Amino acid sequence: MDVKFSITAKSESPSRVVVKARNFTMYVDEPPQLGGEDKGANPVEYLLAALAGCLNVVGHLVAKEMGLRIDEMTIEIEGTLNPARFQGKSYEERAGYKQINVTVQVKTNADEATLKRWMEAVRNRCPVSDNLENPTPVKIDVRKM
Amino acid sequence: MDVKFSITAKSESPSRVVVKARNFTMYVDEPPQLGGEDKGANPVEYLLAALAGCLNVVGHLVAKEMGLRIDEMTIEIEGTLNPARFQGKSYEERAGYKQINVTVQVKTNADEATLKRWMEAVRNRCPVSDNLENPTPVKIDVRKM
Numbered sequence: 001m002d003v004k005f006s007i008t009a010k011s012e013s014p015s016r017v018v019v020k021a022r023n024f025t026m027y028v029d030e031p032p033q034l035g036g037e038d039k040g041a042n043p044v045e046y047l048l049a050a051l052a053g054c055l056n057v058v059g060h061l062v063a064k065e066m067g068l069r070i071d072e073m074t075i076e077i078e079g080t081l082n083p084a085r086f087q088g089k090s091y092e093e094r095a096g097y098k099q100i101n102v103t104v105q106v107k108t109n110a111d112e113a114t115l116k117r118w119m120e121a122v123r124n125r126c127p128v129s130d131n132l133e134n135p136t137p138v139k140i141d142v143r144k145m
Numbered sequence: 146m147d148v149k150f151s152i153t154a155k156s157e158s159p160s161r162v163v164v165k166a167r168n169f170t171m172y173v174d175e176p177p178q179l180g181g182e183d184k185g186a187n188p189v190e191y192l193l194a195a196l197a198g199c200l201n202v203v204g205h206l207v208a209k210e211m212g213l214r215i216d217e218m219t220i221e222i223e224g225t226l227n228p229a230r231f232q233g234k235s236y237e238e239r240a241g242y243k244q245i246n247v248t249v250q251v252k253t254n255a256d257e258a259t260l261k262r263w264m265e266a267v268r269n270r271c272p273v274s275d276n277l278e279n280p281t282p283v284k285i286d287v288r289k290m
Contacts, residue, residue: 001227002225002226002227002243003225003226003227003228004223004224004225005187005189005190005193005223005224005226006193006221006222006223006224007190007193007194007197007221007222008219008220008221008222009194009197009198009201009219009220009221009222010218010219010220011201011204011205011215011217011218011219011220014201014202014205014206014209015201015202015205016198016201017197017198017201017220019193019194019197019198021186021187021190021193021194022176022186022190023183024185024186024190026171026186026191026194028194028195028197028198028201029198030202031167034202035202035206036202038168040169041166041167041169041171042150042166042198043195043196043197043198043199043202043272043273044150044195044199044272044273045150045152045166045167045169046171046191046192046194046195046198047191047192047195047273047276048150048151048152048164048166049152049154049164049166049171049173049191050173050188050189050191050192050195051188051283052152052154052162052164052173053154053161053162053164053173053174053187053188053191054188054189055285056154056156056159056160056161056162056173057159057160057175057179057180057181057188058231059156060156060159060160061159061180061231061232061233062233064159065233070156072156072290073155073156074153074154074155074156074290075153075154075155075156075162076151076152076153076154077151077152077153077154078149078150078151079149079150079151080147080148080149081147081148081150081272082146082147082148083148085269085270086203086206086270086271086272087206088206088207088210088270091269094275094279095269095270095271095272095274095275096271096272096273096274096275096276096279096281097272097276097281098147098281098282099281099282099284100281100282100283100284101284101286102283102284102285102286103285103286103288104285104286104287104288105287105288105289105290106287106288106289106290107289107290108289108290112289115287115289116287118287119285119287123283123285124230124236124240125230125231125233125240126231126240126241127188127189127226127231127240127241127242128188128189128192128241129240129241129283129285130239130240130241131192131241131242131277132276132277132281132283133280133281133282133283134239134241134280135278135279135280136241136242136243136244136245136277136278137243137244137245137278138196138245138247138268138274138277138278139244139245139246139247140200140247140248140249140264140268140274141246141247141248141249142249142250142251142260142261142263142264143248143249143250143251144250144251144252144253144257144260145217145219145250145251145252145253
């Protein structure tokens with residue numbers, strides 16, 4: 001059965017939104033060099049946070065199913081993008097991350113081969129990595145207030 | 146010139162990570178019905194927050210270039226997914242959002258036709274909508290601690 005998630009955002013400045021998701025409030029801003037006031041992480045950092053959160057949840061779920069222990073886990077993620085398109089300077093490269101690299105370190109009783117199988121299952125079942133790796137339809141309606 | 150963004154995340158529970166992005170700390174958790182303690186928005190809500198933040202920044206940038214005013218802007222986003230794959234119950238449908246619907250409302254001096262052109266340019270230049278709408282390579286390395 002499908003589940004719906006939603007947020008509402010209000011523009012507080014040209015660089016900043018305040019986002020409500022259920023009972024949570026998030027501030028998405030830009031650093032001064034990108035025109036903001038640095039009152040929160042920026043949109044592409046939020047994207048990486050989403051991926052980290054997803055890999056953690058699915059990682060623990062799959063580990064439990066496989067009977068392997070995860071005593072500690074850290075996730076480092078970096079992404080590279082060319083801001084030229086975002087800035088309207090060049091349309092040669094895509095706007096978003098060209099590549100996202102993740103390093104997951106786990107303290108576990110599993111051997112390396114088991115860990116590789118674990119991560120293949122995690123990647124296959126993680127909603128956020130799916131939405132990044134595969135095309136996702138985004139419909140945008142614009143209305144005047 | 147390419148720009149790199151990065152985060153580091155530490156697992157605090159099977160459902161929760163604490164994420165560091167520069168000087169910011171973000172908590173990504175799950176509600177109790179998804180096995181968490183609800184100490185932050187969940188990964189797929191973070192994903193929608195990233196998209197809202199991106200549309201706001203690029204929206205204002207493009208409006209300025211086009212000479213149109215944005216006096217107010219709200220962004221509502223909802224996404225629908227089937228949790229069956231995430232839960233390992235069925236692999237028939239994709240893990241992530243099958244569809245993301247965005248409603249942008251703007252208080253502006255622009256007419257409807259201009260607003261449509263504005264949004265086409267915004268979508269074309271927004272890093273987060275690009276990463277969702279088009280495939281993005283995600284490389285995951287796993288290491289034992």
